[in-house]
Amino acid sequence: MKRLPLITLILLVVGILAWNVPFYGDYYRSQSARPVRSELEEAHLKPVAPQAVGDGRPVELRQPRLEVASPGGEPGGESSQDASADPGPPVTDSAPGEVERLEYLYPSGALKSRGSLVEGRREGPWTEFWENGEVLMSGRYRDGKREGEWSFYYDDGSLRSRGRYVGGLRDGLWRSYYPGGAALRSEGRHSAEQGGERVGLWTQYYENGAIRERGSYERGVMQGYWVFYDPEGNEDRRTGNYREGVLDRL
DSSP states (O other): OOOOOHHHHHHHHHHHHHHHHHHHHHHHHHHHTSOOOOHHHHHHOOOOOOEEETTTEEEOOBOOOOOOOOTTOOOTTSOSSOSSOOOOOOSOOOOTTOEEEEEEEOTTSOEEEEEEEETTEEEEEEEEEOTTSOEEEEEEEETTEEEEEEEEEOTTSOEEEEEEEETTEEEEEEEEEOTTSOSEEEEEEEEGGGTTEEEEEEEEEOTTSOEEEEEEEETTEEEEEEEEBOTTSOBOTTOEEEETTEEOOO
């Protein structure tokens, strides 16, 4: 068999490679267009039984990626702002207007939260749970923001605080309770128009029901006369007039 000249072999190899370039190019382009998910997301974005939602169309119930729980939850009415951060929408492939029912899980596999997304935003009833299965908080979302009455609970299931949201901000009367849910801890009002801050008269109590402190807020800052009591019912040295949160000792 005659040996092919070297130049002929080179031209033959170049021709074969050139013929296959479109195929390999299309392959790599198709791979790069795929959504990128971590192994953790791939393992836990498992579709389960379809459910009829809204207009009756079947919608996949997905399990989003695992999240580590933040045990803080709600400050029990002790602060104007929420301590629990919204984890945000999980990775989904929902079409515009489609409703997706979702469940977040603790690393242990216990249910962490349950609710619905509409176009990537939380909508309707949502419930979050302690890892032991007790409810941590429950309420409704509208356009991704808390709306209406919300309740927060200790990990033994007793009520921790309750109040109303308007557009994601606290508004109106809020009350918080000591563990067990019977003894009132604090009560007062928030204003959504003032960024959800405390306004007007606020009272805090000892667990036996005696007043611990009482006074007024303006835009979340202590203003005017405040009175403070020790556990025996005696006024302490913090009692007096406050300006912009500072005791006026003059």
